[in-house]
Amino acid sequence: MRIAIPLYPGFTALDAIGPYTVLSLAPGASVRFVAAERGPVLDDQGELSVAATASYADLPRPDIVLVPGGVGTMEAMSDEKLVTWLREAHEHTRWTTSVCTGSYLLGAAGLLRGRKATTHWSLLDHLAGVGAEPVSERVVIDGKIVTAAGVSAGIDMALTLLALATDETTAQAVQLAIEYDPHPPFATGSLATAPAGLAERALGLIT
Amino acid sequence: MRIAIPLYPGFTALDAIGPYTVLSLAPGASVRFVAAERGPVLDDQGELSVAATASYADLPRPDIVLVPGGVGTMEAMSDEKLVTWLREAHEHTRWTTSVCTGSYLLGAAGLLRGRKATTHWSLLDHLAGVGAEPVSERVVIDGKIVTAAGVSAGIDMALTLLALATDETTAQAVQLAIEYDPHPPFATGSLATAPAGLAERALGLIT
Numbered sequence: 001m002r003i004a005i006p007l008y009p010g011f012t013a014l015d016a017i018g019p020y021t022v023l024s025l026a027p028g029a030s031v032r033f034v035a036a037e038r039g040p041v042l043d044d045q046g047e048l049s050v051a052a053t054a055s056y057a058d059l060p061r062p063d064i065v066l067v068p069g070g071v072g073t074m075e076a077m078s079d080e081k082l083v084t085w086l087r088e089a090h091e092h093t094r095w096t097t098s099v100c101t102g103s104y105l106l107g108a109a110g111l112l113r114g115r116k117a118t119t120h121w122s123l124l125d126h127l128a129g130v131g132a133e134p135v136s137e138r139v140v141i142d143g144k145i146v147t148a149a150g151v152s153a154g155i156d157m158a159l160t161l162l163a164l165a166t167d168e169t170t171a172q173a174v175q176l177a178i179e180y181d182p183h184p185p186f187a188t189g190s191l192a193t194a195p196a197g198l199a200e201r202a203l204g205l206i207t
Numbered sequence: 208m209r210i211a212i213p214l215y216p217g218f219t220a221l222d223a224i225g226p227y228t229v230l231s232l233a234p235g236a237s238v239r240f241v242a243a244e245r246g247p248v249l250d251d252q253g254e255l256s257v258a259a260t261a262s263y264a265d266l267p268r269p270d271i272v273l274v275p276g277g278v279g280t281m282e283a284m285s286d287e288k289l290v291t292w293l294r295e296a297h298e299h300t301r302w303t304t305s306v307c308t309g310s311y312l313l314g315a316a317g318l319l320r321g322r323k324a325t326t327h328w329s330l331l332d333h334l335a336g337v338g339a340e341p342v343s344e345r346v347v348i349d350g351k352i353v354t355a356a357g358v359s360a361g362i363d364m365a366l367t368l369l370a371l372a373t374d375e376t377t378a379q380a381v382q383l384a385i386e387y388d389p390h391p392p393f394a395t396g397s398l399a400t401a402p403a404g405l406a407e408r409a410l411g412l413i414t
Contacts, residue, residue, distance in 0.1 A: 189386055
């Protein structure tokens with residue numbers, strides 16, 4: 001099972017690394033970080049630099065593509081090399097997936113037309129602009145397109161995807177291996193439960 | 208608020224990147240990846256290479272130290288440069304923290320003697336070997352020592368720590384920014400809820 005995670009300047013670290021950590025633990029999985037050229041790619045906090053170990057040309061036909069979001073997503077929508085690779089790779093994938101605003105890159109490649117999809121809560125409605133039907137759920141599966149809500153939702157998506165790609169016991173074992181028994185300290189991880197005014201404050205941190 | 212995350216060969220990616228993503232969103236926070244020398248450090252899956260952007264000499268007095276765990280932890284316990292930096296940095300920190308087996312590195316630096324602490328479920332009892340009192344909780348606070356359980360517990364720990372280091376509203380806003388409203392697909396993230404036999408299978412994936 002060959003999994004490709006494309007990196008671009010301004011990706012959000014946890015969007016990529018949550019699913020990477022989940023999927024790379026699966027027996028037989030090979031997860032590669034990919035970009036136009038091999039080498040370091042800087043995240044949206046400007047401090048984390050992850051090395052792409054494969055170029056798009058090295059990995060034309062991965063089984064799973066997983067696109068992270070980030071502050072740099074909107075600029076990356078006009079990155080022709082990335083968008084063309086996504087469009088062509090998608091023709092052969094078992095699953096084409098995204099975390100957070102990564103769904104906008106699937107949209108830029110024309111892959112979300114008429115599809116149910118999700119993204120970060122702050123940009124959910126706009127997803128209709130790339131032809132998708134926005135859905136406010138943590139993980140949305142529509143055929144072979146699987147999209148996750150913001151940032152940390154990638155972990156839930158990767159475990160769900162792993163159960164589909166292998167079997168439930170393998171995904172359950174990975175969940176135990178990473179001790180994913182979350183105890184969020186607050187009930188503020190969703191717009192539905194956050195107190196009034198917190199959304200503006202959260203947006204101030206990420207824009 | 209200067210936060211240092213030491214990297215060593217064989218660290219687990221999510222242990223470092225979960226807390227990094229949480230803490231780097233806080234206003235005024237500066238998170239640096241640190242090692243004996245600047246440059247890329249390979250994780251325990253052998254595919255993720257994160258660049259250390261500071262040397263130990265560059266960052267002698269961070270306000271917070273956060274030590275990730277990983278398959279490479281046991282070997283890193285005899286890394287004198289790392290252990291000495293931890294011991295000396297700890298004298299000046301507000302908090303000295305770890306995720307997963309990272310607590311063994313705090314132990315190697317002599318920082319856990321007589322302290323309540325936690326680690327990955329598979330190695331909890333052995334933590335007494337470095338003088339700690341092992342506690343089976345997701346996040347354990349004993350004075351300025353804060354330890355988290357396995358891998359994904361670092362996210363819960365970082366949000367808890369951020370509330371202490373800044374204020375609850377800031378931590379709540381970060382939790383909303385990363386949409387941390389977890390929906391684990393299975394109830395297998397803890398030994399207490401995992402079915403019989405799953406622990407052996409999980410251990411097979413990480414050892």
